[in-house]
Amino acid sequence: MNPGTVALTIIFALIGAGALLGLLARGGHQMDLEQWTVGSRGFGLLMVFLLMAGEIYTTFAFLGASGWIYAKGAPALYILAYLPLGQVLAYHLGPAIWQLGRRHGLQTQADFFAYRFGGKALPVLVALIGIAAIIPYLQLQLTGLGIIVELASFDRIGRDPAMLLAGVVIGTFVLISGIRAVAAVSILKDFLMLGVVVTVGLAVPRIHFGGVGAMFARLAETRPDWLVMPGGTAHLGHLWYVTTVIICSLGPIWPHGFAAMFTARSGDTLRRNAVVMPLYNLSLVFIFFVGFAALLLYPKLANGDLSLLTVVRATFPPWFLGIVGGAGALTAMVPAAVLVLTAATLFAKNVFRPLCGRELSDAQVGRLARFIVVCLIAASLGLALTRSTSLVALLLLGYDLVSQFFPGIVLGLFWKPVSRAGVLGGIVAGVLVTAFLVLTGRDPLNGWNAGFLGLVVNFTVTLVVTKWVRAPAPGAALGEAVSAR
């Protein structure tokens, strides 16, 4: 068999196995909205861990982390820092959010805002910003999948057919098994990814340089500038690092992070998960090794994001490429599935129902959400197939925008007086400031991350408006959400 056929067969086998796991995940469960979106809040530690690891460890980790090391050097260390630090927040916020979710049947992030602050504009706005942040994220997963499968199959499967196939598979298992599918496919994905990453990260430096230590010794001699910040960049220094790590550590408050929290069986499940999760991020360092190896081996690549696959293709036999391709494809499909599920539920439940059809039952919302799943996958495929690149810039903006929910969430949970008008004003101000800075090319501004500056404005506006406008928030909701110590 020629190398392309070997790799291709293995890639298809792994995607097929993932699809099968996703379909079987339904088990005997009745897929009502509650089961579909939050797994009836019955996930134990293992399922929650797999779900969250699946959400965090995306194609960005696979292609982007090595790409950043290759193209920028040490500033990429921020990726190692923000994921563990995000778990500190998840440890404290997760159980509080979970508890409200369980008591009041919250299924989405916008449900949380609707419950805590009431009103119509705020939850709809939160849902729309969440969806706007998710769509480019979704497209990026599909694009990444296309690149991985194309390169790993020695160009036997083109990008476009790969993305189409993946879109159909993702849609099918999300429609049939909901969030259970995501956790189930994660089992295979995490197992493969860990194996691939550790093997590649240790073998590449060993084969080409005689070991990790020898590789870094050579880097310290030939590219010492790359090993410390700002590396190959002009502006990504220490101030940028601190502000960016803080913004990105708010990652657990992405809308799909909320969905994952709500699936947990208990608050302690989330606490235990947060204790273990940082250790999982240690595996990212192996991907960094490959990015550094590529820097020495192929210093003239046009696109740093391809550095990992270029090195792997030149170093390993075809069957291993097949495993990398399959693992890479699943690594895109798992987050894509949870993103599409979250965005569809947000739209059906928190945008469409309050604005257009208050009389919709939960069952109807569930059916509408499934229809939206198909629409969203089609839209993302369209964007990915037309190689729309402007959205990649929007993804970075998405991180900054989602972080603007933080004041509303943390004050809403722990500070009784905070008002709806304050939170609404804060989010609007934070989003405007951030979007202005990013879209006019002012990020970072004198070394400060734009989202961080937006967050500062956001907190200030939230507090000032809360002091000014003492609107009585829904009494019962308040008393429960914020009980005195």
Added chain:
Amino acid sequence: MRFPSRRAIFLGLLPFIVLCFSVGWWDRIHPFVLGLPFNLFWMLVGIVFTSLCLALTFRLERNEPPAERDQP
């Protein structure tokens, strides 16, 4: 919701100091430790440290009266 205790906040702040705020101190190449540049080695230690801090928080909170913990 009950605000995290002072001990819990302190234990949550430590990882931020180690992995984030102190970057100016540890972002350097030498000394190499275990074949890694110092900043990369420091981050690996910091990640394990984060996990330990959260584990300790969990242990401390375990000892609080059950009424204080998640009431369904």
